[in-house]
Amino acid sequence: MAHKYATIFKWINVVLDYAILNGALYLCFLLSDYKLAWMNVYDYRISILLLNFCWFYCSHIFDIYSNILSRESIPVITSNLAALCMFTVMAILIKLLLPYLYIPPTPFIYYFALFPTLILTWRFSFLLLRKYRRGSWLGSNSIAIIGADLTGINLYKYLQDNPQLDYQIAGIFDDDSRRVPAYIKYLGSVNDSISYASDHKISELYCALPYSQSDKIETLLQEADHKMVRLRLVPDMKGNMQREFSIALLGYLPVLKPRQEPLENKANEVIKRAFDVLFSMLVILLLLSWLIPLMAIIIKLDSQGPVFFKQLRSGKNNKPFYCLKFRSMTINNYSDVTQASKEDIRVTKVGKFIRKTSIDELPQFINVFVGDMSVVGPRPHMLKHTTDYSQVINNYMVRHFLTPGITGWAQINGFRGETKETRSMLNRVQADLWYLEHWSILLDIKIIFLTICQILTKHDNVY
Numbered sequence: 001m002a003h004k005y006a007t008i009f010k011w012i013n014v015v016l017d018y019a020i021l022n023g024a025l026y027l028c029f030l031l032s033d034y035k036l037a038w039m040n041v042y043d044y045r046i047s048i049l050l051l052n053f054c055w056f057y058c059s060h061i062f063d064i065y066s067n068i069l070s071r072e073s074i075p076v077i078t079s080n081l082a083a084l085c086m087f088t089v090m091a092i093l094i095k096l097l098l099p100y101l102y103i104p105p106t107p108f109i110y111y112f113a114l115f116p117t118l119i120l121t122w123r124f125s126f127l128l129l130r131k132y133r134r135g136s137w138l139g140s141n142s143i144a145i146i147g148a149d150l151t152g153i154n155l156y157k158y159l160q161d162n163p164q165l166d167y168q169i170a171g172i173f174d175d176d177s178r179r180v181p182a183y184i185k186y187l188g189s190v191n192d193s194i195s196y197a198s199d200h201k202i203s204e205l206y207c208a209l210p211y212s213q214s215d216k217i218e219t220l221l222q223e224a225d226h227k228m229v230r231l232r233l234v235p236d237m238k239g240n241m242q243r244e245f246s247i248a249l250l251g252y253l254p255v256l257k258p259r260q261e262p263l264e265n266k267a268n269e270v271i272k273r274a275f276d277v278l279f280s281m282l283v284i285l286l287l288l289s290w291l292i293p294l295m296a297i298i299i300k301l302d303s304q305g306p307v308f309f310k311q312l313r314s315g316k317n318n319k320p321f322y323c324l325k326f327r328s329m330t331i332n333n334y335s336d337v338t339q340a341s342k343e344d345i346r347v348t349k350v351g352k353f354i355r356k357t358s359i360d361e362l363p364q365f366i367n368v369f370v371g372d373m374s375v376v377g378p379r380p381h382m383l384k385h386t387t388d389y390s391q392v393i394n395n396y397m398v399r400h401f402l403t404p405g406i407t408g409w410a411q412i413n414g415f416r417g418e419t420k421e422t423r424s425m426l427n428r429v430q431a432d433l434w435y436l437e438h439w440s441i442l443l444d445i446k447i448i449f450l451t452i453c454q455i456l457t458k459h460d461n462v463y
Contacts (some may be wrong), residue, residue, distance in 0.1 A: 010068045013126065020118045021055055022048065028110040046101060047094075054090045058083040061446045073127050080123055084116045086449070141167045143204045146193050146220070148174035148184075151236055152208035156184060170202055190216065194223045194231075208234040262439045263402065271441055272374065279375050279448075280368035288362060295326050295359070302350040305331045308363060313380035316403045321372040323380055324363040328355050358455055364406045376444040377405025378432040379416075389425050396425075399432040407451040409435035409443075 025048060059065065062079040091112070094101070143159075145152045152172060159167050171185030173193040180186045187196055190209070197205050205224065209217055217233070224231035235254065245256040262268050296307040309327040312320045328351030347355065354360040367373040373380065378399040381389075390396045410416065410431035415424065435443070 006067070006069050010065050013065055013068055016122060017055070017059070017119060018052065020122060021052065021115060024115045024118055025051070025107070025111055028107040028114060031107070031110055050094055051091060054087050054094070055083075057442075058087045058090065060442050061086065061449070069130065073131075076127060077120075077123065080120065084119065088112055088116075142170055142200075142202050143167055143206060144170040144173065144187060144193065144197060144202050145206050145208055146173045146190055147208035147210075148172050148176070148179040149208060149210060149236070151210075151234055152206075153181065153184075155206060155208055155234055170200070190220070194220060194227055194229055197224075197229045198227045202229070204230045204232055206232045206234050208236070210236045259398075259433070259437050261401065261436060263436070268439070272439075272444070273371075275441060275444065276368050276374050280365040283362070283365045284369060288365060291359075291362065295354075298350055299327055299348075303330055303348045309360075312383055313404070314383060314386040314400060315372055315380060316400060318386065318397065318400045320383060321367070321380075323373070324366055326354055326360040326363060327351070328360045361406055368406065372403075374403040374405045376408055376435075376447045377402050378408055378435070379411065379428075380404035385425075389422070389429075392422055393426055393429055395433065396429050399429060399436070402432070402436055407447060408432065409447060412447055412450040412454060 062083040064076070064079045064083050091108075145156055152174075156169060156172065159169055171187040172180050173187050173190050173196070174180055175189050177186050187193070193205060196202070207217060207220060221231055223229075235256070245258060246260050247254050247256060263272065292307075299305075299307050305327055307327060309325045309329070310322045311325070313323040315321040328348060329346040330348060332346050351360070364373055365375075368375055386396075386400075408431070410428040413431055415428040415431055
């Protein structure tokens with residue numbers, strides 16, 4: 001239920017941010033006495049274009065423009081700071097990767113002091129203004145519910161338990177006042193609902209009557225249109241289904257889907273696969289081409305056994321495949337049934353280092369290139385884990401709708417390493433399902449970027 005002014009204020013922020021970005025750059029050139037000559041220099045114009053693309057990318061990676069009216073202030077400022085840091089890093093990388101692109105240092109030094117200051121000043125000002133004006137921006141959010149069945153009561157409880165939605169519930173209409181709990185205000189019979197809403201400026205009515213009263217619902221719809229009252233229909237779902245559904249229409253019949261799956265769209269699947277092939281090919285050519293021979297020598301000198309460790313793991317649609325890793329343990333008979341643990345005696349001296357730094361995972365880019373894995377996706381588990389956890393976690397197998405990945409949403413959120421209890425695996429599965437429902441190519445790039453950042457930091461649960 002999006003607020004009607006949300007899109008307007010989102011675009012106000014977008015337009016002003018880009019005006020600040022380019023205006024600050026122009027001002028910095030003037031302060032450096034470059035005047036208008038820079039507009040006629042090809043390298044300058046390319047630099048400006050690249051900076052605009054960088055901000056576009058960073059602002060989308062950290063999602064700084066979403067829920068601009070309802071999002072809490074601290075997450076807004078945090079995401080903006082992260083976007084500014086990434087923007088600065090990318091600008092420096094442009095200079096390093098394109099050394100022949102002439103970028104005068106003085107105006108750009110001014111720029112990277114001025115631009116973050118102006119952006120944060122504007123964002124603080126907007127949040128301060130929003131604090132005192134959000135009520136008038138959002139308008140009237142007074143609603144009422146028709147029907148005191150389980151659906152209507154559950155809707156009331158949900159809106160009460162989620163105050164950030166900013167809905168004020170006037171009460172419930174029902175033909176039997178005894179069915180309305182004491183803690184909910186009873187507003188009258190169903191037939192009185194439209195007149196009451198019109199007289200008391202109720203912005204929306206949510207009709208939760210059962211389908212058996214379809215004639216009454218049709219009458220309410222006609223009366224609501226006549227009196228210019230917005231009436232919403234809440235499907236009569238038997239039982240207490242604690243999940244969100246998306247709705248598709250087959251003719252006039254609504255079909256509820258338990259989750260959105262962007263990668264069901266073949267176009268999205270092709271984009272993801274093309275990215276995987278390109279990214280894995282670059283890693284194989286630029287990194288693994290020399291790292292594999294080097295690691296082969298080091299691993300052979302450290303302990304007896306093969307260079308690579310191959311293990312059957314659960315892939316897409318639960319189809320097993322051999323997952324490749326640099327061998328980090330001595331040869332043993334427990335690899336397929338027992339996870340690595342802290343101070344595990346099976347781990348070699350070299351193995352401790354490559355496991356801690358995640359170097360042992362790099363051969364999986366070969367799995368990505370041949371199509372068994374993706375760069376980003378749910379981590380593939382041992383076959384035994386799939387069998388065991390599928391018995392105790394209800395939606396565990398849903399993660400296998402996706403191609404498994406080298407890294408994923410679960411890993412960057414700290415759900416990695418040894419799983420000592422079912423709760424740890426449950427957290428992983430919930431993160432994997434969130435990724436399945438929210439996939440985008442920008443999300444994949446964000447996860448890769450955050451994974452690289454995490455590799456450079458210490459993790460106590462990785463060993």
